[in-house]
Amino acid sequence: MNPDIEHLHTYPFEKLRRLLSEVSPASLQHVDMSMGEPTHATPLAIQQAYADGVRELAKYPPTGGAAVLRRSIARWLQRRYALRGICEDRHVLPVNGTREALFSFAQAVIDSTRGYRPIVQMPNPFYQIYEGAALLAKATPYFLNLCPERSYSIDWAEIAQEVWARTQLVFICSPGNPTGNVLSLSQWRSLFDLADRYGFVIAADECYSEIYFDETRPSLGALQAAELLDRADYRQLVVFNSLSKRSNVPGLRSGFVAGDAEILKKFLLYRTYHGSAMSGAVSVASVAAWDDESHVAENRYLYRQKLAAVLPILNEALEVPAPQASFFLWVKTPIDDIAFAKRLYQEQHVTVLPGNYLARNAHGINPGENYVRAALVAPIDQCVEGARRMSRFIRSL
Numbered sequence: 001m002n003p004d005i006e007h008l009h010t011y012p013f014e015k016l017r018r019l020l021s022e023v024s025p026a027s028l029q030h031v032d033m034s035m036g037e038p039t040h041a042t043p044l045a046i047q048q049a050y051a052d053g054v055r056e057l058a059k060y061p062p063t064g065g066a067a068v069l070r071r072s073i074a075r076w077l078q079r080r081y082a083l084r085g086i087c088e089d090r091h092v093l094p095v096n097g098t099r100e101a102l103f104s105f106a107q108a109v110i111d112s113t114r115g116y117r118p119i120v121q122m123p124n125p126f127y128q129i130y131e132g133a134a135l136l137a138k139a140t141p142y143f144l145n146l147c148p149e150r151s152y153s154i155d156w157a158e159i160a161q162e163v164w165a166r167t168q169l170v171f172i173c174s175p176g177n178p179t180g181n182v183l184s185l186s187q188w189r190s191l192f193d194l195a196d197r198y199g200f201v202i203a204a205d206e207c208y209s210e211i212y213f214d215e216t217r218p219s220l221g222a223l224q225a226a227e228l229l230d231r232a233d234y235r236q237l238v239v240f241n242s243l244s245k246r247s248n249v250p251g252l253r254s255g256f257v258a259g260d261a262e263i264l265k266k267f268l269l270y271r272t273y274h275g276s277a278m279s280g281a282v283s284v285a286s287v288a289a290w291d292d293e294s295h296v297a298e299n300r301y302l303y304r305q306k307l308a309a310v311l312p313i314l315n316e317a318l319e320v321p322a323p324q325a326s327f328f329l330w331v332k333t334p335i336d337d338i339a340f341a342k343r344l345y346q347e348q349h350v351t352v353l354p355g356n357y358l359a360r361n362a363h364g365i366n367p368g369e370n371y372v373r374a375a376l377v378a379p380i381d382q383c384v385e386g387a388r389r390m391s392r393f394i395r396s397l
Helices: 003-007 012-020 044-058 067-081 098-109 128-136 161-166 185-198 222-228 243-247 261-274 280-290 294-314 337-348 380-396
Strands: 092-095 119-124 140-145 167-173 201-205 237-242 255-259 328-332 371-375
Touching (some): 012 337, 044 280, 067 092, 067 222, 098 128, 098 167, 098 201, 098 255, 119 128, 167 185, 185 201, 222 237, 222 255, 243 294, 294 380, 337 371, 337 380
Parallel strands (some): 119 140, 119 167, 167 201, 201 237
Antiparallel strands (some): 092 255, 328 371
């Protein structure tokens, strides 16, 4: 077995399952706010397209994705971000969800033969796939602490030159999971300048890009920032996005990678051996999803409703800031976050995810310590009930 597998951490939800198995919950209806799994109804048009796509099961799907799907994704990128330079055949690659693509991308990008241990930079707290991808690519994760006093932004100037010299890949999550922060144009400019200077690749995870709260101000995207900064070739930049959150189809496992044409050409070559071609039925359903915006606007409306209903309740007990985007609340706890999650489940039958499980000790702190992540994915009445119980629990402390 690959010895690096021993370095992988237990996944956060398995840690949570073990923690909660130690106690019996209160005899109340369970409210699960731990997992970011959308529960809004999957649009009927997508379901019908998936059913119609069953006829495609008689064919081997192309590794590079169906041409009609690449075209649909490119059109969406043009509409959403006003991109001028995107080309469906050079800049777009459909994938079976971004989870596997984020992981395999690191394996394709990292070069461990240069005589030093490569570094992969990533936000902290973070999506655990980034860390696992780095470790199994024989690289060292370098954690970028996201702290509230800096509005969860990263000060690139704080990172030592010797770290940059070994950096081959930087993972960025914007809108952020779990903090909900969105990178600004000036922050992208700084990162692009560093990529030019040191030659690393940027992997921008944008799976929450369509969950924002002001219809007049969509979240800034990485490809959009690149074009605004005269980088229409998207050099050293690859973006990952998915239908899971946007269209309420987490089980479809459909997303895309877009950006630097030369990087994607090599990544596609890697994937011809990796064997992750998208099913034709999934492809047909994905076209239906990317081609329609009405259900996405309705989705955002539901999340806005939940945010507006939940925040005042929680703010009766403690200050909970609204995220810039995404459907997560990053809640500071008055006691240890693991103890908080355990007792909240035991006393109120509400499940949240301890911040410790989403972060690592780095540079003297664990930025997830004394925070929990609460996902506003359940129906609004359950979210409100969960907030009431959490508020009641906090006041009892």
